[in-house]
Amino acid sequence: MRGSVIMDEDSWNLRYAEALRDIASRINAVDGLITAYNTNIDAIYRVHPSTIEEMVKPYSREVLGRIRRPPRRILDERDLLAGLILCMMEGLGEEWLILDPEVSDMIPEYFARSELRMGGQAGNMANVLASLEVPLIIPHVAQLPKIQADLFIDGGRIQVPRISDGRILLVPVREAVRPGDKSLIHHVFEFHRGRRLSIGDFTAEIPRDNRFIATYDDYNTRLEIDPSFRRGSEIAGKVDGAILAGYHFLREDYLGRIEASLKQIREWRKVNPRLFIHLELGCTPNPRVRKEIVEKVFPLVDSVGLNEQELAEVMEVLKPSHGMNLRDLRPGETSPIIYEAAMVLSRLTAVRRLTVHTEDYSIRIVRDTLGIQPEAELYSLLFGSAVAASYAAHGRHMGLKAVESGLKGIPLSLEGMREFENLAGHLPADARDSFRANGFAKIGEAWLIFSVNRDVEDPATTTGLGDASTSAMVLADASARRSLPLNQS
Ligand code: GLC
Numbered sequence: 001m002r003g004s005v006i007m008d009e010d011s012w013n014l015r016y017a018e019a020l021r022d023i024a025s026r027i028n029a030v031d032g033l034i035t036a037y038n039t040n041i042d043a044i045y046r047v048h049p050s051t052i053e054e055m056v057k058p059y060s061r062e063v064l065g066r067i068r069r070p071p072r073r074i075l076d077e078r079d080l081l082a083g084l085i086l087c088m089m090e091g092l093g094e095e096w097l098i099l100d101p102e103v104s105d106m107i108p109e110y111f112a113r114s115e116l117r118m119g120g121q122a123g124n125m126a127n128v129l130a131s132l133e134v135p136l137i138i139p140h141v142a143q144l145p146k147i148q149a150d151l152f153i154d155g156g157r158i159q160v161p162r163i164s165d166g167r168i169l170l171v172p173v174r175e176a177v178r179p180g181d182k183s184l185i186h187h188v189f190e191f192h193r194g195r196r197l198s199i200g201d202f203t204a205e206i207p208r209d210n211r212f213i214a215t216y217d218d219y220n221t222r223l224e225i226d227p228s229f230r231r232g233s234e235i236a237g238k239v240d241g242a243i244l245a246g247y248h249f250l251r252e253d254y255l256g257r258i259e260a261s262l263k264q265i266r267e268w269r270k271v272n273p274r275l276f277i278h279l280e281l282g283c284t285p286n287p288r289v290r291k292e293i294v295e296k297v298f299p300l301v302d303s304v305g306l307n308e309q310e311l312a313e314v315m316e317v318l319k320p321s322h323g324m325n326l327r328d329l330r331p332g333e334t335s336p337i338i339y340e341a342a343m344v345l346s347r348l349t350a351v352r353r354l355t356v357h358t359e360d361y362s363i364r365i366v367r368d369t370l371g372i373q374p375e376a377e378l379y380s381l382l383f384g385s386a387v388a389a390s391y392a393a394h395g396r397h398m399g400l401k402a403v404e405s406g407l408k409g410i411p412l413s414l415e416g417m418r419e420f421e422n423l424a425g426h427l428p429a430d431a432r433d434s435f436r437a438n439g440f441a442k443i444g445e446a447w448l449i450f451s452v453n454r455d456v457e458d459p460a461t462t463t464g465l466g467d468a469s470t471s472a473m474v475l476a477d478a479s480a481r482r483s484l485p486l487n488q489s
Pocket of ligand 1: 038040041042095118119120121124186188213215463464465466467
């Protein structure tokens, strides 16, 4: 570990370069990863404030009322506009379920679609991992028409289980098309910071690049698991880890479906006791669903990831008295609040590795400290951030070489640097120096790890960035575990 100097921009850049070099040298040690559960198609709309202002005119008072008390589900076009405007004004990245398919069908009549892209955590992460040349990636795909299969990066690394003569085979995803399946299209509205939006007497400047997603999807929201994927537990023996997501938009009337997934996770563990399982929470508007995930899925996984908004939502159902409120998060002063909440959450749930990612920085709390390599934990965070920055800058997954070479052109987040300082000042005196000098420190029973993100000025995409960062981070975690002795992994 280094002495008691403060990490400045040069030292963060150096750490990034080391992280990329180190992880590049050990990706080969990873056999593969599973990504489950949600895969879909995203219809992307790039929205301009003027279009929205025009659309909302006939019912602006009503929409403003719904923004004040967000329904967080969509029954008509006014709910849709309320969700979209709320996210634009606050810079939020929410996803609301559309409950009436007619509303979903109507969207393309009002908004001009700019493209169709891979969507869903499982689908997005599979493509990121393929671009990083992980040898085998096994995504869960509930519906696999040709249009969905074609959105996977080709090259044979991405394979799905198929039952043939009672045996489970892995088949390259493009050869596994089921032509009669449905195309699960989610509507993704991307917007950019800095533009002004006026509704009635109300005007706001969009504070952040982000997106609002309106989803009608009868398969993923019911956690329909493809029968071959459900029965093929052997797949867990072929991989090092699994990344789970997609519980976030589970419909409350299908909450019981979580059980099938829990059973599957337990079976995977039996097949492969060394399997590293990460859960990425996602924006979960329904508090009952959120509580169920925390109570049932958290105990089964090794690692959990979420953003600051999701952290506030979880604290609301888990410990309302803790009172973490998103509105208290003023720019420049967020890291101590997020750190405190993350500590409480990791203590209450006993999650061994908890990562909170924000636009400008990530905070990781590790409780399972046996054999911990804090440097490798930091590298995982930096690797995630580098891969996400590259995706944001290009709107495409460019592969490891391009991530490395493109990094110099993407500055560090100054906000993240400020928050680093800020958090250091908040820590107990005996941890402060080590934290300042290294980006990590032991605090009581836990390790705290902090990374400053890169800041992409004018991102080519605002969707799937979390998926890029999570999958790269878990890949790095899985590769680090490969180097641990058996009894410590
Ligand atoms: C959610 C959406 C999906 C989108 C993804 C991006 O899972 O349902 O459409 O691609 O988030 O992270």
